[in-house]
Amino acid sequence: MNRNRQTEILGGVVTVIILILLIFLSNVEVNKLSYLESVASSIISPVQRIFTDLKNKIQGNSAYFSNMDNIIAENEELKSRNSELETELRELEMIKAENTKLQEYMSLSTKYSSYQTIPAYVINKDVSNYSSTLILNVGSNDGIKENMTVIADKGLVGHIISVSDETCKVQVIIDPASTVSCSISTTEESIICKGTLENNQVLRASYIPTGAELIQGDKAYTSGIGGIYPKGIIIGTVKEIITTSNITDRYAIVEPSVDFSKVDTVLIINE
């Protein structure tokens, strides 16, 4: 009786342990146990292979398995071919992107072909939170003078405010102290674009004429008024028009076409 009871308890405990182990094992991800799997298969597979070969020879169906080998080899080949094709595709995509970029540059140089330009690199950006200036690697030795216009591949960047022998300082149009007179592409209305502290990625266009009809997506170009920027350089697109209770106070948000956080190569217009 006592002995029976003991085996009963033992059996119960063993069952519970096995169940817990099963729960654990079934919840562990398979790939985490792959080393166990490989150990097991390396022990078992040689023996298994001998038995299978024996069986195949007896049954005479080894031809099927040699076909199987062929299929596996073919599969491997196709896989490698596939990866080769994929890399080729990547390369082609890169070439395509490069091509569009080069075409952009081409159109830029034809667009601004009437101007002579000096290329320059941005070597430093402003340390302050309240202004936005760029330092370029060209100076008066390269023929740079104050108030020259600086453009990038997509549009206007700013103008030069001071020059040293080897470097020059550019006031970017998103600087709060910067003001650009521009005209709207569709209606030729003239507005003033200012930099703002609110967001250093956009411009605020104010002094919109009361009769003017602005539309989202209109392009803003420099108007040539003011004497610093030449006429017809793109600044950006009208992103939003904010109407206030008084129509003379309304203003628009203009998104510059140049991304000033990423700009690294610029052109300086040499008049």
Added chain:
Amino acid sequence: MKKVWIVIGLILVFFLIYFLQVDLFNNFTIAGVKPNLFVIYVLFIGLFSNQILGISIGVFIGLILDFLYGKTIGTTAIMLCVIGYMGSYFDKNFSKENKLTIIFMVAGATLIFELGSYFMNSIILDFEREYLYFIKIVLIEILYNVLLSIILYPLIQKVGYVIDRSFKKNNILTRYF
């Protein structure tokens, strides 16, 4: 002689801080706002050395920054000069041991520096002042500066007392009582 070496060392440290600010913190921002290490640096020079050194290093750093980045020459120099003076003023009136006073000093110095340079620039360059956004940026900048100075304060303190001893031999601790 020791003073000369200290001044040369301080100028070398300025270049280190300059590269930190330009190359690291220009990209390492809180909500797009950079800290201003120069204000902290000049404040602590004023705090640990004498008034003359604080003011002159402030003017020196300010002029370099103005020549490199400024749209107006002199605004940063004037404001950093004020910060250097503030440092020595704080030194006479407050303890440098307490972290809370350090926090208030850094916050006050940052606020005064940015207010002063923004208003001077806006008057000289004649642009519209945007108070709300200015306050927003200044508050984040103060937070960033205070955080940095709390983290760096043990180091600053160690170096600072070396400078303190060689610049203020005659001072007795009566001012704290």
